[in-house]
Amino acid sequence: ADVAAGKSKSATCAACHGNKGISMIPMYPNLAGQKEQYLVLQIKAFRDGDRKNMVMSPMAAGLSDTDIANLSAYYASLDPAGK
Amino acid sequence: ADVAAGKSKSATCAACHGNKGISMIPMYPNLAGQKEQYLVLQIKAFRDGDRKNMVMSPMAAGLSDTDIANLSAYYASLDPAGK
Known part of the structure; x- marks a missing residue:
């Protein structure tokens, strides 16, 4: 997979999931450092x-x-601690 | 909420989500440091x-x-980096 392409595609996602993958909104999950295959399964779902x-x-x-x-x-x- | 009670209740969860909330199985998500309200919503769902x-x-x-x-x-x- 192409991480750089993923980064540019993630502009929309950052609004809720944060620029570093740590969400600012309690109901929305952090994505930074999450399991890649889990993410694929969930987005496809x-x-x-x-x-x-x-x-x-x-x-x-x-x-x-x-x-x-x-x-x-x-x-x-991404760094799971969002640094 | 009672974190200590949560820890003892988590014995079953650790089998897939790891003792420190970092999963060993690519399809199963890391839970360490995830948003509390998001977790409540997902487990209830x-x-x-x-x-x-x-x-x-x-x-x-x-x-x-x-x-x-x-x-x-x-x-x-839990520490999102699993330390």
Whole structure:
């Protein structure tokens, strides 16, 4: 996967999940350092309707498998402590 | 919430999510330092059937709201880097 492409794709995500993958909003999860494969599974679940959320479903709707792989690799690569 | 009670309740969870909340299994998420309210929402979703997973649904089935609050507080309190 392409972490740099994931980073540029993540501009929209940062609004809720934070610029360093640490969310500012208690209901929204931190993504920094999360398991890459877990992230792929969850974003696909939101995209394909297996997991439903009013905010995430539309966010994931337009993503390709490549986008999802890159975004997941990017967030997995971030420092879990957000430094 | 009672972090210590959460810790003792987490014995079952540690098998997949790790003793320090960092999962050893790529498909299973790290929980260390995750947002407390997010954890409460997800465990309740698994318990109440709003979010479905073959492994997590039965795990969450027997949990009370207090258990969920304590488990969430415990995992949120852990070092996100797993130290």
